[in-house]
Amino acid sequence: xxxxxxxxxxxxxxxxxxEPKGDFPKIEVIxxxxxxxxxxxxxxxxxxxxxxxxxxxxDSLQDSFVKQPEQKMNPxxxxxxxxxxxxxx
Numbered sequence: 001x002x003x004x005x006x007x008x009x010x011x012x013x014x015x016x017x018x019e020p021k022g023d024f025p026k027i028e029v030i031x032x033x034x035x036x037x038x039x040x041x042x043x044x045x046x047x048x049x050x051x052x053x054x055x056x057x058x059d060s061l062q063d064s065f066v067k068q069p070e071q072k073m074n075p076x077x078x079x080x081x082x083x084x085x086x087x088x089x
Contacts, residue, residue, distance in 0.1 A: 001043045004033040007079060010050040017058050024065050027058060028076035036081055 011018075011029060018027040061075040 001039055001041050001046065003036055003039060003046075003081060004031075006043060006047050007031075007050055007081075010047055010054055013051070014054055014058065017055070023069065024062060025073065025075060027061060028074070030076060030078035032078065032080045034080075034082035 008031075018029065020026045057077050061073075061077070065073050065075070
């Protein structure tokens with residue numbers, strides 16, 4: 001499975017939650033995907049994990065806005081996926 005594709009598919013599913021609602025501004029998503037190998041996994045379960053993580057992040061941003069509406073807020077979250085490899089000498 002391509003992890004970046006799984007995250008992108010989950011973001012598409014949650015797109016309606018990223019749009020502005022009332023006074024709450026649009027949530028910006030920053031994606032920085034590096035080169036990642038394909039992984040053997042259960043894609044449906046992994047995508048469910050992404051769904052829970054993203055839903056919780058969106059809920060947290062919305063809760064912060066409700067608790068502190070006087071603060072100007074530009075909600076965003078970022079994905080930075082990289083593979084770090086070390087060579088043994």
